[in-house]
Amino acid sequence: MPEITYSQAVMQAFTQEMRRDEKVFHICGGLGPLAGLIPEFGESRVRVCPISEDAYVGASIGAAGSGFRPIVSPGMMTFAFTAMDQIVNQMAKIHYMFGGQSAFPIVFRASTGGGRSAAAQHSQSPHPMFMNLAGLKLIMPSTPYDAKGLMISAIRDNNPVVIFEDQILAASQETSEVPEGDYTIPIGVADVKRQGTDVTVVAISKMVQQALAAADELSSQGISVEVVDPRTLVPMDKGAIRSSVQKTGRVVIVDEACITCSAAAEVSAMITEDPTTFQALKSPPRRVCAPDVPIPYSPIMEQFCIPDKNNVIQAIREVLA
Amino acid sequence: MPEITYSQAVMQAFTQEMRRDEKVFHICGGLGPLAGLIPEFGESRVRVCPISEDAYVGASIGAAGSGFRPIVSPGMMTFAFTAMDQIVNQMAKIHYMFGGQSAFPIVFRASTGGGRSAAAQHSQSPHPMFMNLAGLKLIMPSTPYDAKGLMISAIRDNNPVVIFEDQILAASQETSEVPEGDYTIPIGVADVKRQGTDVTVVAISKMVQQALAAADELSSQGISVEVVDPRTLVPMDKGAIRSSVQKTGRVVIVDEACITCSAAAEVSAMITEDPTTFQALKSPPRRVCAPDVPIPYSPIMEQFCIPDKNNVIQAIREVLA
Amino acid sequence: MTMEPEMLLDMYRRMVTIRTFDRRAVEEFHAGNIPGVVHAYIGEEAVAVGVCTNLRVDDRITSTHRGHGHTIAKGADVKLMMAELFGRTTGYCKGKGGSMHIADFGVGMLGANGIVGAGLPIATGAALAAQMDGNAGVAVCFFGDGASNEGTFHSSLNLASVWKLPIIFVCENNGWAVSVPASYGLSVDDVAVRGTSYNIPGVVVDGVEVLGVYEATREAVRRARAGEGPTLLEFKTHRWRSHAEQRGNPEDPRPQEARDSGPQHDPIAEFARRLTEQGLMSPSLLQQIHQEVEDSVTEAIEFAQSSPFPKPEDALADVFAP
Amino acid sequence: MTMEPEMLLDMYRRMVTIRTFDRRAVEEFHAGNIPGVVHAYIGEEAVAVGVCTNLRVDDRITSTHRGHGHTIAKGADVKLMMAELFGRTTGYCKGKGGSMHIADFGVGMLGANGIVGAGLPIATGAALAAQMDGNAGVAVCFFGDGASNEGTFHSSLNLASVWKLPIIFVCENNGWAVSVPASYGLSVDDVAVRGTSYNIPGVVVDGVEVLGVYEATREAVRRARAGEGPTLLEFKTHRWRSHAEQRGNPEDPRPQEARDSGPQHDPIAEFARRLTEQGLMSPSLLQQIHQEVEDSVTEAIEFAQSSPFPKPEDALADVFAP
């Protein structure tokens, strides 16, 4: 199977779906890799916009309600807070408010996450805000394979689907195996990225790599770590996460978001409110997240904020103690 | 002690603080009760704005960074999603990004919550979004007494403080005792609204009333319920909540927000990640929240979504079972 | 231009339908039969009808919090509208939306909106869809004078101009945003001058005289269908009632002159006078139309009242499309 | 108007300081000594200096992602700026902000901003504060041609006009928003015409000629201090380098003409020529100024390099003010 990067996997999904369905088109704040689609599909299906996120994110809603399947790419999520009303009050609620009269097939994709010394505004992980907002599906793929399969599912879904592509993963030159053909990964199904028996680590997006690195290191010390990647945060695969925790009896949740009301908070609450899983817990669930601070610029401070392998290892040792 | 309404208590705080400090002034989307301040303080300190939340919320930041202490009132929080960039990327981060060079004393107040058949856009409880956003303090007072004391603290605080006033409480004609003079309630201190021994109910804002009603009803059946009102969601009084749960061994968390990534999720995670409290738990923590849906218009459906006394009683019975 | 008599009479009937629907909705609200909130369109009927008479059923519009008039003018069914206001399962939105969120995608009505200015980007997207479909379809965006101060006004008109979209931006300038006069909130006298900022024509038109509204819109729609791009139309109109109905029906907080000026500009009486002049309207025909409309709205209310309420757990349906 | 020679020479020195600071910052970025991102202001020096020469130290400005020039022109210290770019504790923001978030409240520089258009509301608030303080202070808001398409441009200019605030909106039209030409993203030729929408004067000025910038701004500042309200100034200028520096220093993606046109419009060479004509500048003086500036920036780099890095846990400080 050919090996490609995360970004190439996303572009493959776009090319294949745009060939498959002429109603699929792009609205973006800046072209970037999307420029590669113009030769085949033309500028009318790859539309660059003036800097006005509220207008073009809202336009994607109007186009979706008029029979098209827009993919809207503001670039970084941080740019799109200027369009937050269109996301919160329109995109997330419009299907429901109107009693399900019309479908709104929209893919809203943006980059999130830190690690590039881009400072507070450009290093955010605001996915928990979107989890609390009913009406949107939310996907955060951690590998090229997941990115392509989930992107295709998102494009074919008849609802607004938010996909946050971590900015480190999206820029990464690392490649891995991705089928050339068209395949889908169902939205709402978690993936066990590594089997283990002593402790469950639930890791989101870029944090999956840190969790796997920690698992490798600990295995040499006889500790068997199971790494579960939810892949989809809304809807979340509660069953898969709970049964892993029921098996291991211990859980560490790794999320780059600021800890308060993080996705990790939801995973923890979802685990402990289930009586069977609660009974199976041998130690308190442990969250590994960013502290409640805007992400700082200087690399030393930024690295302190973003969870890494060592934070995961330390947390695992604590829940095993 | 005189008995006044929630809204009157908030207005008392405004009047007293505006007399105390001439730098305090109002920027609002519509006057409402604030009109009562104009005779004494004039229109230059009670400023109505064109419908442009992004401009006037941002203006409050600029004014705060220039030596004033604005209180900005867009009305309903739902209107202010149009100003979300100014809140997320500017207000919450500006003090930190600039290395603490300048204080930004801002009170951002808006109404939230449902219960008035105002439909999805006008019935939201988005406070969890703000809990995940580092850099803002967040207060949700449940009584006239708390509203006045916490508002005065918020006005005197040198940071952006978000106060969400539940729209049912703000419109309520119910009165209760509030000291006429100037007093403060420290930000970050929870209040035990009712002592009990069998189960702890952590309830937020309007939900405190439902929790107290449930406690009354159950006490007649010999069940002793302790009701803890965090009052401040950021920073949260973890100690007070945990020690109550350590005492009772059981906890129900009542929050009007949609359940996924709700404030209740954070409270649950915060409780279970503390080893002592985790050990003390006799049953799984239970969340009582709105389901993950935009709030519907028709009263029957809306009431189904918003937690009430009966939902709390049922949850308490479950954790006691 | 000569207009067919039945078309003129149909316009009149629609204006009366809007007036009657809102008059009765207001009554039902204060009788406690309609929950939530109602924003009456009474006094502004000429705008919705004059504009929408130019539209095909597959043209699309977006509306505001004051949306009943636009919805009726675009061809929606008053029975399903009233049922929605009553919060019944037979309503357009199965009782999930209410007055501020009525929509009928079947007739190209893409929804009322509780957020001021939020319809502008959505309408821009509908116009983009029309342009891509290539059937000379157009989109119309209704919004108020207050909305013209929101950022979305600016970003949407700029985007529509850059893409030369087939869209008509219709500003209903009734002089007020709740209790704030346009003379305070608007830094200019006419919203229409703002077309200059986007290189699109801006036209100020009397919104009381329905044929003038029709004419101005006709040219804007022609331009749009011909691929000549967006137009900004500003109709000066009058809101007769309070911003929104409130329990206990308190007095409209606007100054006396503002409250009085409404009824002094009655688009329906004005149009009746013209039609009579042209010999198209007679006292008996007028009486007949008003009666028929009254009956149809009465029927809508009965339909609403006799329709079932949703079940509590229906709240859980329709979050996601299949 | 006659200007004092030392004032003219000071303006020249500031322009050279901006050019030199950014030239060296770009070098340090590509040498790997500056993390994150740097947006060079090279080629636009006349705007920041021509504008800020009209300001008192207690007047306030807001800046953009391309903020080094504004910061220096308002009187900030290049040592503390460079230390911030290097991410050191001695920097203006203790290493928390970096290039996109430099601020110096001590000289009325309320901050660069990573969000396009976000400075407009903040500057409007600073102008409100100035108006309420009543000391004839003013606020200046710098923003780009691309930013003029954001909603905040509209809502902020309208609000500033409604309140007649002492503010000057300074659009730096360099013809590009990253790789999107203003001719595409802007529906009009000149941003200045948009003043019409808010009943405020809009003026187009050559942004290469610093004295013209100074003159135009002088009148706008006079109006503001006199309580006559906001002005919108548009300066046509040229960005010499890529939108932002990137690792590996890839080629500027803009077409050849765009890349070439920059250096053909050099505000510093132009000003030097004028000063020489007026007999205020000699080759030796010019050489001396450039040398002194070069030394001061070298000193700033040494200061930055010899300054301590923050401790990891310093990240936890400064979230809230005491």
Ligand SMILES: Cc1ncc(C[n+]2csc(CCOP(=O)(O)OP(=O)(O)O)c2C)c(N)n1
């Ligand atoms: C973004 C936003 N801000 C404020 C409100 C509250 N609000 C509802 S309608 C309205 C006035 C709108 O005035 P205008 O646009 O002129 O429409 P009109 O009511 O006159 O028809 C306001 C301020 C809102 N719904 N949304």
Ligand SMILES: Cc1ncc(C[n+]2csc(CCOP(=O)(O)OP(=O)(O)O)c2C)c(N)n1
């Ligand atoms: C709201 C927002 N959208 C998009 C971006 C990404 N971005 C950063 S700078 C820039 C171009 C800005 O162009 P202009 O305003 O003309 O300023 P210039 O770079 O030309 O000085 C863009 C699109 C952003 N930072 N913020």
Ligand SMILES: [Mg+2]
């Ligand atoms: Mg109006």
Ligand SMILES: [Mg+2]
């Ligand atoms: Mg530019």
